[in-house]
Amino acid sequence: MSLEVLLKNIDGIELEINKDLTKFSTMRLKCFGDLITIKTLEGLKGVLKTLNENSVDYRILGMGANQLLPESSAVPFIKLSLEFDKSYLNEVRDLYTLPASVTLSILSSHAVRNGLKGWESFTGIPATLGGAVFMNAGTNLGEIGPLIKRVFVVNKQGEEKIYEMDESSFSYRKQNFLAEGDFIYQVEMNHFGVDPLISKQIKDYLELRNRTQPLREWTCGCVFKNSKEKRTCLAGKFIDIMGLKGLTLNGMRISPKHANFMENTDSCSHKDVVALINIIKEELLLQYGVDFETEVKL
Numbered sequence: 001m002s003l004e005v006l007l008k009n010i011d012g013i014e015l016e017i018n019k020d021l022t023k024f025s026t027m028r029l030k031c032f033g034d035l036i037t038i039k040t041l042e043g044l045k046g047v048l049k050t051l052n053e054n055s056v057d058y059r060i061l062g063m064g065a066n067q068l069l070p071e072s073s074a075v076p077f078i079k080l081s082l083e084f085d086k087s088y089l090n091e092v093r094d095l096y097t098l099p100a101s102v103t104l105s106i107l108s109s110h111a112v113r114n115g116l117k118g119w120e121s122f123t124g125i126p127a128t129l130g131g132a133v134f135m136n137a138g139t140n141l142g143e144i145g146p147l148i149k150r151v152f153v154v155n156k157q158g159e160e161k162i163y164e165m166d167e168s169s170f171s172y173r174k175q176n177f178l179a180e181g182d183f184i185y186q187v188e189m190n191h192f193g194v195d196p197l198i199s200k201q202i203k204d205y206l207e208l209r210n211r212t213q214p215l216r217e218w219t220c221g222c223v224f225k226n227s228k229e230k231r232t233c234l235a236g237k238f239i240d241i242m243g244l245k246g247l248t249l250n251g252m253r254i255s256p257k258h259a260n261f262m263e264n265t266d267s268c269s270h271k272d273v274v275a276l277i278n279i280i281k282e283e284l285l286l287q288y289g290v291d292f293e294t295e296v297k298l
């Protein structure tokens with residue numbers, strides 16, 4: 001049965017067939033696919049339940065900052081777009097209840113205005129809150145995990161579920177509590193008090209990132225994770241030392257600014273990124289015997 005027929009009686013959603021999704025990832029990879037935009041919780045429950053009952057697989061799309069979209073997707077993408085009244089952020093709260101589709105940049109602006117301690121950890125990360133929780137977004141100022149209190153999901157059967165966070169809920173670039181198919185729709189997070197110095201720290205850090213990372217280019221953030229065993233084993237540093245900065249293959253370039261970033265300088269697609277990743281992996285193995293895991297979802 002077609003997606004149009006399957007989803008036709010579900011309110012609070014929009015379905016677009018074979019849509020050009022090139023602008024739906026920060027790397028701007030050429031991509032066409034079916035897109036289901038979810039505007040209400042009931043819509044999300046209805047869609048997940050229906051897809052599950054009909055054995056239709058799907059992919060969740062946040063800002064597309066950490067996944068390489070395929071040139072043509074066999075499965076539909078689901079994107080959350082829940083209503084959010086920004087006046088909710090007009091005051092400092094002890095606990096924030098936020099839709100997962102809100103972007104970290106909106107939250108960062110609130111942190112700058114109010115000096116929220118702990119919120120500096122996600123400065124400059126292009127992500128939705130849901131995507132950030134999914135992989136414990138972080139910078140060298142910290143990680144988002146310790147701020148998260150409860151995570152509200154809809155599971156693949158279309159049922160609501162709430163996870164309470166504890167010390168084991170997050171690790172480096174990873175959450176450890178979601179079940180396969182869980183879709184985060186809401187997050188409760190706090191902060192560690194108010195400190196006027198945080199605003200300056202965030203601004204300084206943004207300036208540093210701007211100097212050291214290609215923020216204006218089309219990238220997916222860091223391509224590789226740093227080594228799990230040895231946090232001093234840094235992918236960017238290794239790729240740089242091998243002299244690979246600037247190497248370009250079919251329009252996909254290793255950033256001259258930061259070697260763990262790849263820049264789409266043309267109209268590249270999935271295969272172009274994977275080809276360059278494979279070259280880097282081979283060189284890293286050959287020259288240093290290290291095998292860096294990709295951070296970006298292929």
Ligand SMILES: NC(=O)C1=CN([C@@H]2O[C@H](COP(=O)(O)OP(=O)(O)OC[C@H]3O[C@@H](n4cnc5c(N)ncnc54)[C@H](OP(=O)(O)O)[C@@H]3O)[C@@H](O)[C@H]2O)C=CC1
Pocket residue numbers: 058059060061062063064065066067080100124125126127128129130131132133134135136137138139182183184185220221222297
């Ligand atoms: N530190 C940095 O400077 C940077 C960090 N990043 C990281 O990349 C991530 C990008 O976020 P974003 O663009 O929003 O996400 P993406 O669209 O890149 O999705 C990334 C993954 O998160 C999953 N996901 C996204 N939203 C949800 C949700 N609501 N519920 C459950 N799973 C979800 C997706 O699941 P599925 O597998 O089911 O499709 C996908 O595997 C952040 O975690 C961020 O930390 C990115 C760039 C720079």
Ligand SMILES: C=C(O[C@H]1[C@H](O)[C@@H](CO)O[C@H](OP(=O)(O)OP(=O)(O)OC[C@H]2O[C@@H](n3ccc(=O)[nH]c3=O)[C@H](O)[C@@H]2O)[C@@H]1NC(C)=O)C(=O)O
Pocket residue numbers: 138139140141212220221222223224225226234235236237240257258259260295
């Ligand atoms: C971009 C991401 O996150 C980034 C995050 O923005 C930055 C800054 O907080 O710290 C991590 O990068 P990173 O480990 O490469 O940190 P950086 O501070 O940029 O560099 C570390 C060290 O490597 C050196 N370095 C880096 C890049 C390069 O081309 N050459 C080089 O020598 C730097 O000089 C520095 O001494 C995160 N990456 C990972 C995989 O953990 C992402 O996750 O997508």
